[in-house]
Amino acid sequence: MALKERINLPGEARTWYGELPVQSLYTAGDAGDRFLKTLKEKDQFMGSPCTACGEVYVPPKLYCEKCMAELKDWIKVGPDGALESWTEVHVGLDGKRLAQAQLVGLIRLDGATTSMVHLLAGAEPNDLCIGMRMTPVMKPAAKREGAITDILHFRPK
Amino acid sequence: MGNRVAIVGVGMTKFVRRALETGKELSWLASKMALDSCGMTMDQIGCVALGTAPDTFDGVHMKGEYLSDGAGCWGKPYMRSYVGGGTGVFSVAQGWYHVASGMFDTCLVVCEEKMSTFQPHAQAAFLTIFDHTTERPLKPNLLWIFALEMNRYMTAYGLKKEDIARVAVKNKNNALDHPAAQIAAPVTIEDVLNSEVLAWPVQRLDVSPVSDGAVAVILANESVARRVTDKPVWIEGCGWALDTAYWTNRDLCYSRCVEEAARMAYKMAGVTDPRHQIHVAEPYDPFDYKELQHLEGLMLCGRGEAAQLTADGVTARDGELPVCPSGGLLGVGNPIAAAGLMKVAELFWQLRGEAGKRQIARKATRGVAQAWGDLMQVGTVVVLGV
Amino acid sequence: MAKPKAQSPKSEVQSPKSAPAAPPYHPIAHGLSDDDFKHGKVCTTRWTADARYAWDRGVAIGRYLDGLKQGKLLGVRCAKCARIMIPPRAFCEWCFKPVDGWVELEDTGVVNTFSLCYVTWDVKRVKEPQVPAVIEIDGASRGMGIMHLLGGVDPKKVFCGMKVKAVWKPAAEREGAITDILYWKPL
DSSP: OGGGOOOOSGGGOOEEEEEEOOEEEEEOHHHHHHHHHHHHHHOOEEEEEETTTTEEESSOOSBOTTTOOBOOOOEEEOSSEEEEEEEEEEEOTTSSEEEEEEEEEEEEETTOSSOEEEEEOSSOGGGOOTTOEEEEEEOOGGGOOSSGGGEEEEEEO | OOSOEEEEEEEEOOOBSSBSSOHHHHHHHHHHHHHHHTTOOGGGOOEEEEEOOOHHHHTOTTHHHHHTTTTTOTTSOEEEEOBTBTHHHHHHHHHHHHHHTTSOSEEEEEEEEEGGGEESOGGGGGGGGSOTTTTGGGOOOHHHHHHHHHHHHHHHHTOOHHHHHHHHHHHHHHGGGOTTOSSOOOOOHHHHHHSOEEEETEEGGGBOOOOEEEEEEEEEEHHHHHHHOSSOEEEEEEEEEEOOSOGGGSOTTSOHHHHHHHHHHHHHHTOSOHHHHOOEEEOOOSBHHHHHHHHHHTTSSOTTOHHHHHHTTTTSTTSSSOBOTTOHHHHTOOOHHHHHHHHHHHHHHHHTTOOGGGOOSSOOSEEEEEEEETTTTEEEEEEEEO | OOOOOTTSOHHHHHOOOSOOSSSSSSOOOOBOOHHHHHTTOSOEEEEEOOEEEEEEOOHHHHHHHHHHHTTOEEEEEETTTTEEESSOOSEETTTTEEOOEEEEEOSEEEEEEEOEEEEOTTSOEEEEEEEEEEEEEBTBOTTOEEEEEEOSSOGGGOOTTOEEEEEEOOGGGOOSSGGGEEEEEEO
16 A cells, blocks of 8 residues: 555665756846946946936846836946945855855945945955945956956955 | 636747847846837736746746846736746736736736756756656656657557648748747758658657747736727636646547646637637647647547648648647747747737738637647647637 | 748848838847857856755655566556556555555566657767657556667667567666666567
8 A cells, every 4th residue: 555655664765866967058138248248348337227217227237127118328337336235154055164254245336226246355254334335356357258257356445 | 707808918029049138138028018019017017927937948046036027027916837838828827817806907927938048958958857766767858758749649640750740841931921930941841851850750840949038918807908909809718737747657649638728718718619619729839740739639620630631721821720820839939938928929919910921811700829838748728819 | 731932031030120021020139149159259157057866766666666676567556446557656646545555567568659769868969769668568557658768679660569578687786776677679
């Protein structure tokens, strides 16, 4: 009686091992592509304002998520900004303790109404406070690849 | 049953092999076009029904939430539905009961897929639909299921490959008139029969492609519909049903779940004689033989008769029962969930007489769109009418 | 069949600069080519999921696998609908009740359907086709099949309705897996 059967010996409860072979190649998208290329080639952060809703999205978007209007005008923002929040991470993705704790922050660039997440460095946790001024540290121009990691991290200004 | 619900606007992106746009951006392009098509704005939308297939394709976990900003979900009640390949048509049913219940006046239905993200080929994503213990160790391939079904179907009814290739020829040629089509081509039966063998009897031109794309439609109750358009297309019925999850225990020549879904939708629509009361059909055609199986499941012909119907030209655009006048998945493309909704969009244009070069010859006031999927076991059906 | 449209204005489909003659009139989405990726014309990110699982075998499949290790195919029986089912399950999905017992089935069956597959699961071409099949197992109810591979036969000679028999791994090498059956050969 299958459902009424019980596994009484722990050795009988066995598992089957496997994995999901998933590899992904993401495009940055229409807006993302322009944002990353401008950052890579011109050291310039851009944002997309929606005048109707009063938002300036950074990273920029093709559209305003509130009113769904197309965002055609792009404006320069940053590069400096304010620290909106931060945390010190001690545990890695695999659940193990990190050898070196990692600082992560939410940064709102000057001129933006939205925040972006990035790594922090050049500061001790005790030195950080919400609202403090931050500035990006970029990869050398030759090593940039059009990715969000072209920004190495943000540090206190 | 419930309040009357109409489709009042539609929008769709081009279907392409690989899009520059992210899934969010594709969703927005389709949503925006749907809003513009009926002169509506987001503040007139009550809720959002989002349909999108496995997270594995886009490589984004909780893809519904990820796509939400592009689909107009900000600050709105939102729900994602997912029944595999059946999603595109099911999402209309989901939007329908949001509005039919009286809870919302309007609903934006958005379906998106960005399959190109999966590397090296989206097909490998399907390995994980097979049972992990009793099937996956055999290293199965999605083509196996389709090839096994197709062989069974051909064997049961004594059909030849060319009987089935006619569907691919019809649909790929129909798609030549679809501005969003990915693989429209003026192919012939010989082209199909000479194309590369993937998993016999399945050859390259028997199969729909991997695609990126999005489609959106706007549903409204009667009072809103009458205000925003003088040509509402009513959702007269919808249905969905599942077969057993053990696909090797199923009758592989016949989609029982499609029949059950169709019976549910027809009953709601008051359709008692589908062969005469349905004037145009958009059945799910990820593979050419599936269109035939689904025509039979939809009870638009007897079992094993769909191939003859196709050979006789009945299902051509100028035939008595035009089938996949859009070009279907075989011609327009197959971004899973979006492909199903594309079929609903096509009926919208056909029933309003706005399909331009694709307009079917006969007069049509009622059509059926159908999709199929999950573990090859779900049927989803929507009946539309004017 | 649709009328041949060899002369159809394909160029119009590909470059809809003038308004197309059918809806949707302005579908957008920028298609990318392999070149765009190779030469870094678009910004991309790559990621490989590390998704590893340990699935519990469960009661019914656990015993099925134990049977395979002993060289037996086990099915289950439901007294209410009188079906003998394989793969085994703990409950009958028709009657929605626990099944009523185990049945040892034959290791022979009939090919319900088959395919000659020239593409592997990860989309690589192979010269010699694999022959996946749904095999209805002798001793189970009609239509009760499992998916497996055929072997020891010229692929061109396989047909629906062919009687086949399991070719097992040597007993010492079996591990309680569906692959304890190497393939099915004509009986």
